[in-house]
Amino acid sequence: MTRFAVEHFLALLNESFEGGGAHSLLGNVLSVRVGDWDWCPPGGERTIRQIVEHAAIAKHLHAEHLFGAAKRSYLDVFNESPLRTRPDDTEALLGWARDAHATRTRRSSRAWRRCRMAIWTR
Numbered sequence: 001m002t003r004f005a006v007e008h009f010l011a012l013l014n015e016s017f018e019g020g021g022a023h024s025l026l027g028n029v030l031s032v033r034v035g036d037w038d039w040c041p042p043g044g045e046r047t048i049r050q051i052v053e054h055a056a057i058a059k060h061l062h063a064e065h066l067f068g069a070a071k072r073s074y075l076d077v078f079n080e081s082p083l084r085t086r087p088d089d090t091e092a093l094l095g096w097a098r099d100a101h102a103t104r105t106r107r108s109s110r111a112w113r114r115c116r117m118a119i120w121t122r
Contacts (some may be wrong), residue, residue: 006112010105017059017101025055026094037090048117053081059100067107 016028029052037049061076064070082092
């Protein structure tokens with residue numbers, strides 16, 4: 001994979017998480033009113049808060065299993081969520097999601113640099 005392709009992929013990941021407008025997770029939820037975070041869409045199974053938590057858990061697991069020790073399970077990360085101890089703290093949840101995204105992005109970038117170095121030293 002070329003450097004351009006990897007950088008483009010990482011840019012798309014960033015845009016899909018925190019870019020503006022309807023094409024990003026945070027772009028869709030930052031304007032949600034305080035009382036609406038626990039709303040569940042008709043026919044849905046998760047509230048807005050739970051959807052954001054689920055996305056954050058996935059990001060934590062991606063970083064852990066793609067670039068880390070792969071020791072934590074979904075349940076482990078679920079239990080680390082700020083919603084277990086502060087169920088109404090939306091800012092803590094968003095911070096936890098941002099941390100997960102940053103960790104995944106940082107580890108992806110690091111893995112790409114190591115891969116490039118391995119190719120160049122052959």
